Each structure stands twice: as C-alpha cells, then as structure tokens.
Amino acid sequence: MSWVQIKLEVNPKMVDELEDQLLALGACSVTYEDAQDKPVYEPKLGTTPLWEKTILIGLFTANTPMELVTASLENYFSPEPLPSYRVEIVEDKDWEREWMGQYHPMQFGERLWICPSWLEPPQPNAVNLRLDPGLAFGTGTHPTTAMCLTWLDAQNLNKLDVIDYGCGSGILAIASLLLGAKQAIAIDNDPQALQATADNAQRNHINPQQLHVYLPENFSNTTTDVLVANILAKPLIDLAPKLAPLVKTDGLIALSGILMEQADQVIAAYAPWFSLDYFKTQDGWVCLAGRKIATH
Numbered sequence: 001m002s003w004v005q006i007k008l009e010v011n012p013k014m015v016d017e018l019e020d021q022l023l024a025l026g027a028c029s030v031t032y033e034d035a036q037d038k039p040v041y042e043p044k045l046g047t048t049p050l051w052e053k054t055i056l057i058g059l060f061t062a063n064t065p066m067e068l069v070t071a072s073l074e075n076y077f078s079p080e081p082l083p084s085y086r087v088e089i090v091e092d093k094d095w096e097r098e099w100m101g102q103y104h105p106m107q108f109g110e111r112l113w114i115c116p117s118w119l120e121p122p123q124p125n126a127v128n129l130r131l132d133p134g135l136a137f138g139t140g141t142h143p144t145t146a147m148c149l150t151w152l153d154a155q156n157l158n159k160l161d162v163i164d165y166g167c168g169s170g171i172l173a174i175a176s177l178l179l180g181a182k183q184a185i186a187i188d189n190d191p192q193a194l195q196a197t198a199d200n201a202q203r204n205h206i207n208p209q210q211l212h213v214y215l216p217e218n219f220s221n222t223t224t225d226v227l228v229a230n231i232l233a234k235p236l237i238d239l240a241p242k243l244a245p246l247v248k249t250d251g252l253i254a255l256s257g258i259l260m261e262q263a264d265q266v267i268a269a270y271a272p273w274f275s276l277d278y279f280k281t282q283d284g285w286v287c288l289a290g291r292k293i294a295t296h
C-alpha cells in the first residue's frame with residue numbers, strides 16, 4: 001500500500017502545535033527530524049540556516065486530497081505564507097504499524113462512534129461504525145468529515161433516504177444507515193472510493209439492498225430526503241444545479257469541505273433552492289446545513 005506525505009520545514013517552536021494540526025487534518029502519523037541530522041533541503045544564501053529548522057512529516061493515506069490539507073495549512077498560517085513544503089508518495093508498509101497506534105475510537109454527537117477494527121468499541125451499545133484507514137478519504141479524523149458525522153447524528157434519519165455525494169470511504173452513507181436511514185446512495189467519481197464503500201459496508205453488515213454505489217455518470221436521478229456532500233467549495237458550487245433537484249422539497253442538505261472564507265459563495269450558489277446556515281465550524285472549515293425551500 002502506498003501513502004502520501006507532506007514534509008514541512010518549520011520553526012522548531014511550532015512543532016507541537018503543527019503536529020496537532022496535521023493530526024486534525026487526518027494524518028495517520030506525524031514524525032519529525034531535525035534538519036541538521038538529515039538535510040533534506042539545500043541551504044540557500046540569505047535564508048535561515050538549516051539547523052534552525054525542523055522537518056515535520058505528516059503521513060496520509062494515498063487517496064487523501066492533499067489540496068484539502070495544503071489549503072487548510074495555508075489558512076492556518078495566514079496571513080503568513082505557508083512554509084516551504086513538499087508532498088511525496090511513500091511506499092513503506094512499516095507505516096501501517098505507526099498509525100495503528102494513533103487511530104483511536106472517536107465519538108460524534110450523542111450516539112455515533114467510529115472504531116478501528118483492531119479495538120473493541122468502548123461503548124458496545126452505541127452506534128459503532130467499524131472503519132480502518134484505507135485508500136479512500138474518510139476516517140472521521142478530518143474536520144470536514146467529523147462535522148458531517150455530528151450533523152448526521154443530530155438528525156432523525158428513521159425511514160429516510162440519504163444520498164452521500166463524494167462518498168470516499170462511504171463513512172457518511174454507512175453512518176446514515178447505522179443511524180436508522182432506510183436506504184443510502186453513495187456516489188463518487190473515483191472507482192476506488194466506490195470499492196472502499198462497498199467493502200466498508202460489508203464490514204459493517206449493511207444489507208446490500210440498502211446501499212447502492214454509483215459513478216456520477218451511472219446514477220439516474222432520483223429524489224432523496226437527505227443529501228450530504230463533503231467535497232471542496234469549488235466542486236460544490238459547480239454541482240449546485242445538479243444536486244438541487246435530487247433533494248425533495250423540505251428535504252435536508254449538509255455541505256462540507258468549505259473553508260470559512262468560501263462559505264458565503266457556497267451559500268449564494270445554493271440560495272435559489274436551499275436556506276443554508278452554519279451548522280458548525282472546526283479548524284477553519286465550515287459545515288453548512290439547511291432545508292430545500294419550495295420553488296415555483
């Protein structure tokens with residue numbers, strides 16, 4: 001299995017804070033090395049000498065959209081520029097053991113827990129979704145996923161249909177079903193995400209009749225009670241005219257993957273069909289939620 005890592009050249013004083021930041025962004029592990037121990041970057045004239053810097057390394061699963069990670073880091077460092085960094089693919093099975101020690105059961109809202117398969121759920125009577133980091137995005141560690149999970153937990157999904165647009169690992173579709181939804185449709189433009197969703201559904205004993213996975217081009221439009229989409233602001237804005245007809249009048253929508261400064265643009269793009277409001281903000285990200293209004 002391959003991984004993707006981001007190496008940031010940072011001031012050693014920032015290491016602890018940035019480690020938390022990378023973990024919050026979904027890193028499976030964070031390690032660091034003093035630049036003088038293992039020089040990775042050539043010193044340039046007029047720049048801070050290497051030995052005053054630390055190389056912080058955040059390791060992510062291969063399909064993590066690194067543009068989400070770098071956008072979030074840019075936001076974190078703003079108004080200062082993002083320090084010098086590089087993103088690279090890593091082939092190293094030893095990392096698997098590294099992150100196994102760092103991925104813990106997590107609670108979202110009142111009822112929902114995401115638990116790795118190698119640990120017993122701390123609350124056996126809670127709604128426990130068993131999930132391990134894999135090739136598709138969506139473990140619950142990223143704030144954009146976490147906010148959607150909290151939103152789903154806060155809804156009464158009993159007997160409702162849910163569409164998870166941009167399903168990644170299928171975490172939101174599977175959580176919806178475990179929280180009582182009648183049926184879920186999971187859509188992604190990455191075939192690997194659809195495979196991961198099917199595998200994760202099986203691991204959670206989801207009835208195959210309740211979950212259907214589609215590439216966007218193979219999905220014949222239907223209407224749903226609830227739509228959740230954790231993609232980036234730009235695709236969400238482009239998709240607005242396509243997603244709007246999928247939701248029944250008075251149906252619910254939650255949109256995530258949006259940076260604070262992009263929220264107004266997303267609200268405006270969906271305004272012809274939805275009254276959207278801030279549901280939650282976390283680490284510079286926003287989750288918008290609302291209902292479909294009657295249009296004439």
Ligand SMILES: C[S@@+](CC[C@H](N)C(=O)[O-])C[C@H]1O[C@@H](n2cnc3c(N)ncnc32)[C@H](O)[C@@H]1O
Nearest residue numbers: 137138145166167168188189190193230231235
């Ligand atoms: C940030 S991940 C979210 C995964 C998961 N739903 C979660 O909340 O963790 C976004 C997913 O959307 C998919 N995606 C991006 N643009 C898309 C589009 N235009 N149509 C369908 N899927 C898309 C990506 O392949 C990726 O799996």
